[in-house]
Every structure is written in C-alpha cells, then in structure tokens.
Amino acid sequence: MSGGQPDTTGPLLLGVRHHGPGSARAVRAALEAARPSAVLVEGPPEADALVPLAAEEDMRPPVALLAHAVDEPGRSVFWPLAGFSPEWVALRWALEHEVPVRFIDLPAAHTLARGSDESREPDEGDGVRVDPLGVLAEAAGYDDAERWWEDVVEHRGVGAGDPVAPFTALEEAMTALREECGSGGRRRDLVREAHMRLRIRAAQREFEDGVAVVCGAWHVPALRRKVTVAADRALLKGLPKVKTDMTWVPWTHRRLSRTSGYGAGIDSPGWYEHLFDVPDRPVERWLTKVAGLLRAEDRIVSSAHVIEAVRLAETLAALRGRPLPGLSETTDAVRAVMCEGSDVPLALVHDRLVVGDVLGEVPATAPAAPLQRDLARIQRRLRMKPEAGERELELDLRKETDAERGRLLHRLRLLGVGWGEPAVARGGTGTFRETWRLRWEPELSVRVAEAGVWGTTVLAAATAKAEADAVGARGLAEITGLAEHCLLAALPEALPTVMGILTDRAALDTDVGHLARALPALVRSLRYGDVRGTDTAALAEVAAGLAERVFVGLPPACAALDADAADEMRRHIDAVHGAVGLLGDDPAPGHGRLRARWRSVLRTLSARDTVPGAIRGRSVRLLLDDGELAQDEAGRLMGLVLSPGTPPADAAAWIEGFVGGPGGGLLLVHDERLLGLVDAWLTGVPAEAFTDMLPLLRRTFSAYGTGVRRTLGELVRRGPGAPGGTAAAVRGVPGFAPDPDSARADAVLPVLRLLLGPDGEDGGARGGLVGASG
Known part of the structure; x- marks a missing residue:
C-alpha cells in the first residue's frame, strides 16, 4: 500500500x-x-x-x-x-x-x-x-x-x-x-x-x-x-425516506458485541470498559477483579494467585513481543494459575467480566410512546426493575403484589414482549405459584413500540391484542390457549369475545384431535380462574361440552391408525385423562359424572381389536393407575396380548402404551407377574421379528431412570416368576423383600428426630415409619 x-x-x-x-x-x-x-x-x-x-x-x-x-x-x-x-x-x-x-x-x-x-x-x-x-x-x-x-x-x-x-x-x-x-x-x-x-x-x-x-x-x-457540492447532492437525490421517531433506550454490554448501527461490534466490552476506566495498572486490577469473581463462586483463589498470574501475563507479553499484557495474556494466565488449566471457570470469567451484563439507564424525560411510559410506571410501582442478567422470580399469587406482577408478565407475553418466560416452580406445583425467568434485552424496546398500535396502556393493548388474535385464530386449540392467556393476564373485557368465538368454533369443529388438543388448556384455565377469583362459569360449560364430544368421537377416531397417528392419538388421550381428572374435582354440576364417562371410553378402547396396540395398552394402564382395573385383570389382558397368536409388532406397541412413560418401569419392578409376562414374551419372539421391533422396545425401556433399569436387570437375571415367588426373585436386591425391613427403617430415625424434633416414644415413630416403608 x-x-x-x-x-x-x-x-x-x-x-x-x-x-x-x-x-x-x-x-x-x-x-x-x-x-x-x-x-x-x-x-x-x-x-x-x-x-x-x-x-x-x-x-x-x-x-x-x-x-x-x-x-x-x-x-x-x-x-x-x-x-x-x-x-x-x-x-x-x-x-x-x-x-x-x-x-x-x-x-x-x-x-x-x-x-x-x-x-x-x-x-x-x-x-x-x-x-x-x-x-x-x-x-x-x-x-x-x-x-x-x-x-x-x-x-x-x-x-x-x-x-x-x-x-x-x-x-x-x-x-x-x-x-x-x-x-x-x-x-x-x-x-x-x-x-x-x-x-x-x-x-x-x-x-x-x-x-x-x-x-x-x-x-x-x-x-x-x-x-463539489453538486456531486454530493447528486448522490443524495431521490433517496427514499419514511417518517421516524427517535429516543434513547438502555443498552447492554452483551449487545455491544453485535454488529449494529455504526456497523461495529467488539468481542470484549467488559475488558474495554476496564481499560478505559482503569488506565493505571490495568492488568493488576483486572486480575484482582477476576479473583474476586472466582472467590464468589467458591473457588480457592488467594492474593498469591493474583501475584503469580500478573507475573505470568507479563512474561507471556514479553515472549510475544507485546508492549503490555493484553486480554489473551491475562486469559492464559487466569487459566493456568487460577483455573488449574480448566476452561469451565474461564467461561464464567468471559461471560461475567470480559463481556458482562451491564445494563444502561436513560432518564424518565427521554421521549417515549404512551405504552412505554405506562410500562415504566408499572415497573416502578411493582418494583420490577429491568435487568440485563437472567434471574428467577418466584410469585405467590395469593399476595396482591405478586399477582399483579404475574398479570403484567402475562400481558406482555400476549403483546410479544418476552421480558419473562414461565419456568418450572421449585417450591411446589400449586396453581397459586408461578416462577418466571426474567431478562431484559434492548430489542424489547422495539417490541414495546410495535405493541403501541394496540393501545396506550398495557391493559388496553393486551385486551385489544387478545380480541384480534381470537378473530384471526385458525385452530380451536389456539383459541382455548388464548382463553387461558386471558385468565392468566386478567383481561375480563377480552374474555367474552374470546369465549364467543370459542363456543362457535367448538360447535363446528368435528376433528377429535382438535377437540382433544383444546380441552387441556380449557381445563387449566378453570383452575387458574379459581386462584385468581375469576368467574369461569361460561368456561366450565364449554369445557364440559367439549369433553362430552371427545368421549363420543374418540373410539371411532382411534380405529385403523398407522403407527405415527396412533402415537399422536395416545398423547391426546394422556392429555384428556389429565384434564378429566381436574374436571372431576370441579364442583360444577355434572362434572363429577365426567370421570365415569371417561372410564367407559377407556374400557371401550382397551377392548377393541381395531384400535392400535399402543392406544389399547395406554387405556389399560390409565384404568389401572386410577384403581378402576384390578392388578390380576391387567395381567390377564397383558397375557392375552402377549400370546403367540398376536403379531410381535402389535404386542410391542401394546407394551409401549402400557409401560411407557412415567411410572411404567416401577410398575414392572413391583409386579413380578407383569415383568414375567414381558420377559417370557421377549424371549419367545422370533429372531427375524425381534430386529424389527428393537427400536420400539429400546425407546420404551430407555425412558426409564438408571436405577429402575438396573433393578429390572437384577430381577430378570434372577428370573421373574421363578419358584419361591417374589422373595426368590428379588432376594439380595436392596429395598425389595416380602416384608418390611425394620432394621433399615430404624436407621433413619435419628435423622428424622433431628429434622422433626422429639416425637414421643420410639415405638410409635418406628411403627409409623415401617408402615410407610411397607
């Protein structure tokens, strides 16, 4: 050049x-x-x-x-x-x-x-x-x-x-x-x-x-x-333009690593901020900051580690011909001295310090759309400050402030502003609990601006958006999900519109799959309504009608299905079973009879030869779990299916339906007769058929936990159904015996006393524990 x-x-x-x-x-x-x-x-x-x-x-x-x-x-x-x-x-x-x-x-x-x-x-x-x-x-x-x-x-x-x-x-x-x-x-x-x-x-x-x-x-x-001026103006002549609004918004260090606006991005904004703020002895101060982070994560890092890391970084810079240690030298020094050569804690340093989760702030006087101002006002009132780092928020919906926080997050999700994502609650599964993962991203400011077309407040915008989504919904399940969102977000003005469209669509839809997909969300809405004090009478009536239509249409819809369709229908049956269980607990008139009707449907499905084996097996399993089918009867049905006259592929599908999913492995562990039937059938399957069935069987049994698979292996090795019964089959396997093991039960009593405090005489406590273990 x-x-x-x-x-x-x-x-x-x-x-x-x-x-x-x-x-x-x-x-x-x-x-x-x-x-x-x-x-x-x-x-x-x-x-x-x-x-x-x-x-x-x-x-x-x-x-x-x-x-x-x-x-x-x-x-x-x-x-x-x-x-x-x-x-x-x-x-x-x-x-x-x-x-x-x-x-x-x-x-x-x-x-x-x-x-x-x-x-x-x-x-x-x-x-x-x-x-x-x-x-x-x-x-x-x-x-x-x-x-x-x-x-x-x-x-x-x-x-x-x-x-x-x-x-x-x-x-x-x-x-x-x-x-x-x-x-x-x-x-x-x-x-x-x-x-x-x-x-x-x-x-x-x-x-x-x-x-x-x-x-x-x-x-x-x-x-x-x-x-020349003329040449410059010629380049600008005829450029397209649109009307724009402009404001300041918070940004994050993490987003500085992306190309945007100026067309520039940097890999290490946290490191660059450090170089700018700390011109004096930046390496020593940086490594001290790294040591503080690692100590906060319970890693043993002393001042001696910092001194040694500084020396190593300076040596590396000299060897590489650099005027001062840079990020690569300090990173190598941290890996060798503070992380013992591991990249795992080094990844934490990169995420927290080299990049960082710093979130800026803009004054309240900055221009903003009405919806943005309403959101900021609500955030201040509910003490929900946006943060760049991800954090969990546990809500108890029985408390008014927490209930308002939950409603705000649900309304924003409805508007496409994904500030919070629902997470699995750690403290319990009651409907009065909600857990959210919160993380504010700068792009959400754009989503708020987009949502401004629906209204000037969060409540008004969410209501208008819900009504518009209901009108434009293409499937029944989409509308029932929307009804659920309306209850979660407390949008009473939108609910009549949504319910009207839901009732009309439900009356016209004859696809059992659509009805089955829609029912669970509808029933969940009833439960959410209970804890939020919402009047769900209209919702309950629609749910009961939807359930009745599922009951009528399910048996013919399950006939002559291929393997993929049968697997999908089995998932629908599981969802409907859970929904009917919740409806059966509902005090609304007629809901108590739904369980009896559903059991009748399951019995019909379990006995029809035209129904795929996966669905028949699942129906028997659900009846057994609910105590509507005796263990001996379940064993008899399995014996019939696993007889030599049943095609191996159909028998394998029945087994997957019966023992697949949660609890299926434990069912075989605790019922030696069922395990013996499966074992005898497997050993009798012809070699040419076994190869074709292996993927299906592997999918069924690989879903079990490690401990369940190990116990099943022990039982099979000892021979289920061998002379001597269960005791002979499981002798030597910890935790399985014909009678409770008092010695093993007594071993936990000291720990229970520490946890629960004094509980009277030893005999009473021991008897209660032994009874529980049996």
Missing part, C-alpha cells in the same frame, strides 16, 4: 474505532487541546434534539439511540454508545464545555427506508466487503485484528506532545487503504460520506474553522477529499 501525507487543512478530523477506549481517551485529549467551537459526531441528525439528555444524571451508558418507522415500529435501527465510545466522550465533552454538538451521518429516515438494520443491507458493486482493521493488522504481521489494535492503540496511551498524532497516523493508514480498496464493498458508505461532507461544510460556514469531527477512521479520507 502507498499513500502520501493527508491534507490537514480544514476541520479537525478525528478518526476513531467505534467503542474503542484508546480512541475515546485520544478524542478527549484532542478536544481539550483544540477547544473547537463546534463538535460534529457520526450519527443520525434526527437525534440532535436528544443530545442534552446525555448530560442528565440519570443517563448511564451503555445506551443507544433508537430510531423506528412511525407507521411500522418493527422497522428500527440502533446506534449503541458505551461509556468508552469515542462518540459518547465527544458528546459529554461538548455538553460540559457548552459547545454546540450535532450529528452528521445519513438521516435515519433514509436508513429505515432501506431496511431495519443498515449493517445487514446488501451493498452493490465494489466486490467483497473489506475489514479495515483486519487488513491493517495483516499488513503489520498480525493474525488477530483485536490484538493489533491493543498493541498500537490501547497500550500506547495518549502522546503528551501532540494529542492529534494518533489520529494523523491512523488517517495515513486509512488513506492508503482507501486508495487501494475504494469503498471496500460498502457502496452505501459513499452516500453517507456525501451527506457528512455537506453537513461539515454547513458547520464550517457557521463556525468558520473551529470544527472538530468525530467519525469512524474509515470515513476520514473520504471526508478530507475535495468533492
């Missing part, structure tokens, strides 16, 4: 790396030395009115400028800024010194007219896109652009003699690169640079020569180049 000295006349052009702490320090030093009359920054001009908010006490980076199309809020683009971003430093310097500051990049109105994210737009002509830092690093003999940047910028500091010298050197390199690569595959940059030149000319006319420009180093040669 070749290139001469850049022309230094005209405005002060400070070419930077976006989100570069070294560039940020150099910008501050250059502005202090030059004291310009105006500061121009690469960014959308529509944000000029938002600049004063950067000086507010409540504004804490990382933050981003968010622009979205007024008529299509989902079309949006961000311009992120961290505390160590040169653009942010320039804004703050100008505000502190009361110097006018303006953005000069292409307006967001044009950017949004082309696409929701400028960085993803295809460029025309000019070939492959060039990575400027990568090319310069390669020319300097580096295979890592990040390491090259650290060596030439981050570890060099700001020159005391000439604060503009770093920018001059970088401009020389970029000038030579642009001479060779042109626009580097970024034709869109030619349009942006034309607009920047026009804005710079206008500022020079207003402020004469006292203008400083902070922009990406890639653009500096183009801004320095002499181009």
